[in-house]
């Protein structure tokens with residue numbers, strides 16, 4: 001089991017250290033190799049995703065990723081910015097399936113914007129297609145309009161597109177995830193989010209997902225327009241089990257869903273390819289404002305490591321041990337600053353990692 | 362002042378009657394003419410937007426619209442469905458600027474999914490471009506992919522596009538609205554929502570809005586990515602004043618924002634063209650399940666009539682009188698079923714309309 005460890009920028013180094021510490025506590029043999037990525041790699045090698053880092057990632061079973069980005073790189077040309085590293089990894093590794101769980105931990109219910117009864121017990125999984133849609137569709141650019149409301153005027157344009165195999169493979173991922181969740185006690189339902197009433201691309205999406213769904217008679221399937229989904233996430237988030245959607249709608253809805261929990265410092269993510277090679281990273285960013293202070297929350301990264309064990313390394317028991325350990329430290333009242341509230345014990349990044357190690361037992 | 366009254370389907374007739382009653386109580390002279398639209402028009406004339414209805418709307422200063430749609434029309438060919446009436450009116454009247462206020466009435470704070478302190482006093486205005494973007498962009502359709510991830514596979518596609526004059530005119534609408542709101546006590550800020558980091562169309566959008574913003578030095582301008590906007594609406598909705606965005610992002614965010622208040626039965630909307638001709642309708646739908654029962658909430662439609670007085674008929678004082686009257690009936694504890702809570706008085710559609718008339722004094 002080979003893991004590429006890419007801490008990145010900002011709080012990346014601190015939080016990834018804690019996840020590595022937790023992994024090393026397990027009775028498993030990992031080959032781990034660390035490399036620079038993002039702004040740190042730009043500073044050292046002049047590129048956010050150096051050839052050697054990319055090769056390491058491609059040759060590993062999984063990538064444990066921290067975070068990239070810092071304001072000081074904002075003036076660089078776009079291809080040199082830290083964020084390009086993650087795009088380059090997605091593209092080269094073919095990571096088309098993005099898993100974004102939105103889970104509300106019982107002890108953190110109070111952190112949510114939503115009323116406790118609406119959010120308590122929330123456990124939904126948003127699956128976002130990650131390599132297609134309008135974010136990558138060609139052609140795109142600027143030109144002079146030849147039709148539309150203002151022929152002759154300058155305009156900009158992009159192309160939304162999805163091919164049948166792209167939709168099929170992400171649909172299979174969603175149905176299989178729903179089946180696994182059902183075995184663990186959820187309802188076993190996939191909600192496919194589209195805008196079929198207006199967009200050709202998403203009428204096609206809906207048709208193809210419906211076809212694939214016939215292969216999973218044990219899993220319920222429903223369809224929802226994206227504007228309604230944005231509403232239902234606020235109104236009744238627990239009505240969802242697995243949500244599957246395109247790259248752009250998934251970007252919007254997974255961020256909305258993560259904010260519902262109020263504790264984005266707790267949320268892991270995974271991006272997988274067809275060989276179950278994956279990149280695992282916290283849902284939050286590099287937080288340069290608190291970097292190096294030892295106060296960042298390492299739990300999203302530790303939980304990302306658990307997802308890595310489950311999805312890419314085929315070690316579900318180890319994954320569950322880590323998740324149980326995280327639950328335990330929360331139950332003990334330990335909190336980093338971002339999730340701290342009256343009556344709980346504030347700890348730093350390292351103390352939190354140590355507590356998880358201890359709770360692993 | 363000529364008003365086309367188009368009640369439509371479902372609860373449309375009941376709620377529009379109450380708004381008309383309120384308008385007739387004012388000491389103003391209106392010429393009002395009623396026509397069928399939506400499913401009701403299809404039943405009578407075989408088309409959801411008959412020639413005569415369209416002509417009436419085009420010849421009026423404003424359209425007071427109820428709602429269209431019923432499950433029984435869902436099997437019709439798309440061009441004959443009730444919803445096409447509203448698309449036809451938007452297109453023929455050139456209604457490019459959609460105003461969607463999200464206001465939380467103090468007495469209804471408890472109806473929100475959000476904690477009271479986050480939502481109390483909310484008063485934001487989302488301005489959505491309504492005639493461009495990917496919802497109308499050509500070309501679109503299905504074809505065999507010649508490039509991308511799966512050349513040779515079937516694919517569907519749509520075109521996102523915005524021309525400079527389209528962005529300029531909606532930006533002016535937003536800055537002018539922010540200026541009016543500032544005069545009435547808000548911060549005077551426009552938040553332009555884009556996805557400039559990924560989409561050519563929305564980098565152009567951001568550039569053009571920034572240019573237009575220079576003509577409004579009294580109004581602050583900031584830019585936010587759409588995924589972040591979807592988060593901030595949940596986390597801190599009161600940070601917004603006026604939000605301006607494209608057709609698709611506006612569809613998603615305005616619905617999300619309306620659900621934040623928890624009382625969509627209270628939210629009006631307006632769609633305007635360059636001549637300030639407008640279509641005014643409640644943000645909610647035709648609710649066929651409660652149609653004819655006399656229990657629908659007419660306040661969103663009554664408040665839409667107030668917007669009509671303000672934006673298309675140049676009667677701001679009359680608009681304010683209606684809005685104050687609505688506040689007053691809420692303060693008296695009168696509630697239709699959708700906004701009822703323990704300790705308040707449940708009333709029907711007509712009683713609510715009568716109460717507003719009485720409160721007009």
Ligand SMILES: [Mg+2]
Pocket residue numbers: 251252255588589
């Ligand atoms: Mg995002």
Ligand SMILES: [Mg+2]
Pocket residue numbers: 227228612613616
């Ligand atoms: Mg909508």
